[in-house]
Amino acid sequence: MLPVRFRDQVVPRVAGSVLPYGNGRSYGDSCLNNGGTLLATRGLDRFLAFDPSTGLIRCEAGVLLSEILSLTVGYGWFLPVTPGTRLITVGGAIANDVHGKNHHLAGTFGHQVTCLELVRGSGERVLCSATDRADLFAATIGGLGLTGLITWAEFRLKRIANPYVQVERIRFDSLDGFFDLALGAEREREYTVAWIDCLATGRHLGRGIYMAGTHAAPTCDGAPRAPGRTLSVPFDPPVSLIAGPTLKTFNELFYRKQFRRVQTGLEHYAPFFYPLDGIDQWNRIYGPKGFLQYQSVVPMALGRDVTREMLQCIARSGQGSFLSVLKVFGDRPPAGLLSFPRPGVTLALDFPFKGPSTLRLFDTLDALVAQVGGAIYPAKDARMSPALFASGYPRLDEFRRHLDPVFSSSFWRRVTEDVA
Amino acid sequence: MSARVLIVGATSAIAEAVARRYAAEGAALFLAARRTDRAAAIADDLRVRGAAVVTVGAYDATVPDTADALVAAAWETLGGIDVALIAHGSLPDQPACAASAALTRQALEINVLSVIDLLTLLANRMASVGHGTLAVIGSVAGDRGRQSNYVYGAAKGCLAIFMQGLAHRLVPAGVRVLTIKPGFVDTPMTAAFPKGPLWASPQTVARDIQRAIERGAQVLYTPWFWRWIMLVIRLIPTSIFQRTRL
Ligand SMILES: Cc1cc2nc3c(=O)[nH]c(=O)nc-3n(C[C@H](O)[C@H](O)[C@H](O)COP(=O)(O)OP(=O)(O)OC[C@H]3O[C@@H](n4cnc5c(N)ncnc54)[C@H](O)[C@@H]3O)c2cc1C
Ligand SMILES: NC(=O)c1ccc[n+]([C@@H]2O[C@H](COP(=O)([O-])OP(=O)(O)OC[C@H]3O[C@@H](n4cnc5c(N)ncnc54)[C@H](OP(=O)(O)O)[C@@H]3O)[C@@H](O)[C@H]2O)c1
Numbered sequence A: 001m002l003p004v005r006f007r008d009q010v011v012p013r014v015a016g017s018v019l020p021y022g023n024g025r026s027y028g029d030s031c032l033n034n035g036g037t038l039l040a041t042r043g044l045d046r047f048l049a050f051d052p053s054t055g056l057i058r059c060e061a062g063v064l065l066s067e068i069l070s071l072t073v074g075y076g077w078f079l080p081v082t083p084g085t086r087l088i089t090v091g092g093a094i095a096n097d098v099h100g101k102n103h104h105l106a107g108t109f110g111h112q113v114t115c116l117e118l119v120r121g122s123g124e125r126v127l128c129s130a131t132d133r134a135d136l137f138a139a140t141i142g143g144l145g146l147t148g149l150i151t152w153a154e155f156r157l158k159r160i161a162n163p164y165v166q167v168e169r170i171r172f173d174s175l176d177g178f179f180d181l182a183l184g185a186e187r188e189r190e191y192t193v194a195w196i197d198c199l200a201t202g203r204h205l206g207r208g209i210y211m212a213g214t215h216a217a218p219t220c221d222g223a224p225r226a227p228g229r230t231l232s233v234p235f236d237p238p239v240s241l242i243a244g245p246t247l248k249t250f251n252e253l254f255y256r257k258q259f260r261r262v263q264t265g266l267e268h269y270a271p272f273f274y275p276l277d278g279i280d281q282w283n284r285i286y287g288p289k290g291f292l293q294y295q296s297v298v299p300m301a302l303g304r305d306v307t308r309e310m311l312q313c314i315a316r317s318g319q320g321s322f323l324s325v326l327k328v329f330g331d332r333p334p335a336g337l338l339s340f341p342r343p344g345v346t347l348a349l350d351f352p353f354k355g356p357s358t359l360r361l362f363d364t365l366d367a368l369v370a371q372v373g374g375a376i377y378p379a380k381d382a383r384m385s386p387a388l389f390a391s392g393y394p395r396l397d398e399f400r401r402h403l404d405p406v407f408s409s410s411f412w413r414r415v416t417e418d419v420a
Numbered sequence B: 001m002s003a004r005v006l007i008v009g010a011t012s013a014i015a016e017a018v019a020r021r022y023a024a025e026g027a028a029l030f031l032a033a034r035r036t037d038r039a040a041a042i043a044d045d046l047r048v049r050g051a052a053v054v055t056v057g058a059y060d061a062t063v064p065d066t067a068d069a070l071v072a073a074a075w076e077t078l079g080g081i082d083v084a085l086i087a088h089g090s091l092p093d094q095p096a097c098a099a100s101a102a103l104t105r106q107a108l109e110i111n112v113l114s115v116i117d118l119l120t121l122l123a124n125r126m127a128s129v130g131h132g133t134l135a136v137i138g139s140v141a142g143d144r145g146r147q148s149n150y151v152y153g154a155a156k157g158c159l160a161i162f163m164q165g166l167a168h169r170l171v172p173a174g175v176r177v178l179t180i181k182p183g184f185v186d187t188p189m190t191a192a193f194p195k196g197p198l199w200a201s202p203q204t205v206a207r208d209i210q211r212a213i214e215r216g217a218q219v220l221y222t223p224w225f226w227r228w229i230m231l232v233i234r235l236i237p238t239s240i241f242q243r244t245r246l
Helices: A065-075 A090-095 A134-140 A175-183 A244-256 A269-273 A282-286 A300-317 A356-371 A386-392 A396-400 A410-416 B013-024 B036-048 B067-078 B094-098 B101-129 B150-170 B202-215 B226-235
Strands: A018-021 A037-040 A047-051 A056-060 A113-119 A125-129 A149-156 A164-172 A191-196 A208-215 A262-268 A291-298 A324-329 A344-352 B004-008 B028-033 B053-058 B083-086 B133-137 B176-182 B219-222
Touching: A047 A065, A047 B036, A056 A065, A065 A090, A090 A149, A113 A134, A125 A134, A164 A175, A164 A269, A175 A191, A175 A208, A175 A300, A175 A324, A262 A269, A291 A300, A291 A356, A300 A324, A300 A344, A300 A356, A344 A356, A356 A386, A386 A410, B004 B013, B004 B067, B013 B028, B013 B036, B013 B083, B013 B202, B028 B036, B028 B067, B036 B053, B053 B067, B067 B101, B083 B101, B094 B101, B094 B150, B101 B133, B101 B150, B133 B150, B133 B202, B150 B176, B176 B202, B176 B226, B202 B219, B219 B226
Parallel strands: A018 A037, B004 B028, B004 B083, B028 B053, B083 B133, B133 B176, B176 B219
Antiparallel strands: A047 A056, A056 A149, A113 A125, A113 A149, A164 A208, A164 A262, A191 A208, A191 A324, A291 A344, A324 A344
């Protein structure tokens, strides 16, 4: 791990390859470089400029989204796109072209970036934007850190009146219920996402809760306060707390908690967008073996049927899934050559790792995704096959032209090895 | 009125963390640094974080007779100085110093003589207006000479004694003098060392420094437990101490 603290530091000459490392919030091996060197970018944590009248911000790549929010929310500006954690760097947000609950309206983080500086292994500094070196710009967005080191980026923030979100939670009883909401008038809401009860079967298959949020109006009253201290899971439980029976109860309770079909309320942005950031080391509840993530996207035309089949497989496997999230992505063309978000339905799951049976389930899900030309999200992957990567990312060959010869990752070597 | 703060060695990780705290309070800052391009990047950041004004000046501790010009420029630009933090320093290669009188002298120039130049000039300015705080980053390494790091330790120890005397002298003038003694801090200076539970972040140390300045403390061990660790280290009898590899 080599720390980078100043923008003028060129990529160091080391034996072997290098890979930028943000805040390590990716789940798989896309932020690892076995046998090579990681460039730790958190020290690049300065702002270059912020104009509170226009919301245009320029900052170094190691700045955390949480640090941006601390600075800008008071001025009435919010992140234009945010994932489910604010503990990621701007570099990581660009390199995985992250998406949030407003993808259907705003696209991805990459869509918001107006320009960025890239330092190549050769020491060359390139200012990239949609008009300058547009090809390298598109390769770097979602480029998994393989096109060079992003030193800073500029993007436009979004106007808000206050830190609150008007939230509506709507219960739906089946997968069709979800699609009715997601493709109907609810689609117009700023932030939408659905939680799915992965253990429900039969006519309840795909039941869950649809969450829709809108930044609160200036006149909202009864404003809730920001949550105080973060909770933490202070120890590693000897067994997974998310094993069969606990999971069943949890999912049942979560679903039943919604007594009424529709619940509305005003929430501070933190619990709405970042429920897990409030719990330090929340992943410990999964026990010593940890857990695996899975996120896929499948084209809309077949989305309904494939999603149904995937949910059936999961329910049948009895593996459960603590957080299962379903969302319909918007139609905007991807910002980057390797961007994961694209028009279609995305399903995000996480499983306590139970050994071979978990992996077998993943293989079944992969086959379903592959069949309809879908893709897996690299930020959450540790095991997809080179063939699935190639079929899920059709612009791969175009991307290869922009690879920096000095940069590589464990993920990249794994998914590009001997693709016949 | 917001504080007027001079920081020498402003590109240091610890100094930058302190500067951010003052910036957030709307301070006016003068950043003196060897690498002015890096200091300029820090200055932009401090402006975004709320600093009223930030000025960058060049300063290299190895260039003789630079202290005068720097102190005058900072004093003029800020219209007087409320807090001066002197942070620059470099960790010499002890075995190389042991083999070379020239290298030893160079290490002492950077780590103590250049600092004393600045202190003398700043102390007189502050005394003339009867106000201000002089804060210097020393080190726990200055509390006892050790075979592994005694040139650096000598510089920091010399600073501590100088500061002690200066504090004494400046009591009637109403000028405060603070010697900061950090333990292990995770910064570029210590990048090569393996890290463990005793290590602190520059942010933690910066918080302690700002508090100590506000309190008017004269000596700060940061984090706090180093006061006790160093007490024990100082108390170990020489005959035993010299059998260790410390
Ligand atoms: C609780 C949780 C919820 C999440 N929710 C979402 C979500 O809703 N949507 C979503 O899209 N993702 C989500 N993620 C995934 C996360 O947003 C991404 O993995 C993100 O990229 C992590 O950023 P990081 O700063 O931690 O980067 P890392 O994980 O350290 O690195 C990620 C990639 O970015 C590259 N990189 C980092 N910095 C630079 C740089 N300066 N220059 C070039 N390349 C760089 C790395 O090489 C690596 O390929 C979630 C993750 C967690 C833990
Ligand atoms: N890190 C620790 O564990 C630790 C412990 C106790 C005390 N300290 C002290 O804390 C202070 C700050 O150090 P740090 O830990 O923050 O490390 P750092 O980030 O490496 O800072 C060292 C600073 O000293 C500057 N410097 C070195 N030689 C100089 C010269 N000839 N002229 C002008 N400036 C010079 C460097 O400037 P450039 O950027 O131009 O190189 C840099 O700004 C130092 O006095 C150090 O001795 C550190």
